Amino acid sequence: MKLAATKVPVSTVWTSPDAPRDIDAPATAAQPDVAAWAKSMDTETRLGLHGRTLTQLLFAEPVLVRSERDGWSEIVAPWQPSSQDELGYPGWVPSSHLGELPESATDPVAIDVPSASLLAEPDGPEMAELSFATVLASIEHADGYTRVATPDGGSGWLADAALRAVVEPSAADDRLRLGELFLGLEYLWGGTCAYGLDCSGLIHTVGRVLGLRTPRDAHDQAAALANIPLDEARPGDLYFFAQDGKPIHHVGFVSAEGMLHASETGKRLENGPLTDERRATLVAAARF
Structure with missing residues (x-):
């Protein structure tokens, strides 16, 4: 195995190299346009992602490459703990989406707004538009900007107003505030980015911004976190x-x-009362 890093803003992880459909071409292109891909899909097309997509990788996220064939890489994502593999979440991504790990640096920062421009220089041209929950190692600070290490030995600048120090303490209110940034966002199976989230993707990405190592899938989150009685759950906990x-x-x-929560395909991220159907299937609560 070899170490690599995601060098595109968002790379969708697939069950196999044969999983993508023609309509998924924007997501698998060498320079993917995940925003356009998400916008192009109606509910029926999104339902077709079940059994095809697994999760998503964000810019500079490390991966272990197990094998390569026909322009695709079999990977595991260590930042996304999973019961499927002790090393991380497994799946396949286009090899063109991967590059060398960023050079070592300190003080990781996370994008805590829906998206942010990675700039060549402070107030300079945009290099890429990066998603919420992208975590990068900082190198230096200057005039309201932070220079961060990027894959393949590069660097770029992000406005401090779009960043949060990963080590900064957080509280329940922070989890809800960050989740509410995406009210109205359409559900995306396997989504972990600003262009689409699924239920556990919302929990995982919010946790990543706050420096919380949270498994990727709901059943693994329930197994890993401290379970509490349902009647003791309070805002910021999990159902x-x-x-x-x-x-x-x-x-x-x-x-x-x-x-x-991000409800289900065909619906949008919402904050409201539990329906009778939800209450009938509520089985556990947990706390970070």
Whole structure:
């Protein structure tokens, strides 16, 4: 295996090199346009992602490459813990999306706004538009900007107003505030970026911004986090849902209104009361 890093803003992870459809070409292009891809899909097309997409990698996210064939790389993503593999979340990405790990640096920072421009210089031309929850190592600070290490030995600048120090302490209110940035965003199976989130992707990405190592999938999140009695859950905790005798299939942030969550394909991220159907399948709660 070899170490690599994602060198595009968002790389979608697929079940196999044969999984993408013609309509998925914007997501698998050498320079993917995930925003355009998400915008192009109606509900039926999004439902077709089930069994095709698994998760997404963000810019500079490290991966372990297990094998390569026909322009694709079999990877595991160590920043996304999974019961499927002790090394991280497994899947396939276009090899063109991967580059060399950024040079070592300190003081990781995370993008805590929906998206931010990576600039060649402070107030200079844009190199890329990066998604919420992108984590980068900082090199220096100057005049309201931070220079960060990028893949393949490069660097760029981000406005400090778009960043949060990963080591900065956080509270329950921070989790809800960050999740609410995406109210109205359409659900995307396997989504972990500003252009689409699924239920566990919301929890995982918010946790990443706050320096919390959270598994990628809902059932793994329930297993890894400290379970609490349902009647002790408070805003910022998590609710988990399952059908009788089946694994956990849904998760959301407990909120004063009820639950902040990415509901399901065809719906949008919302914050509101639990429906009777949700209450009937509510099986556990957990706390970070």
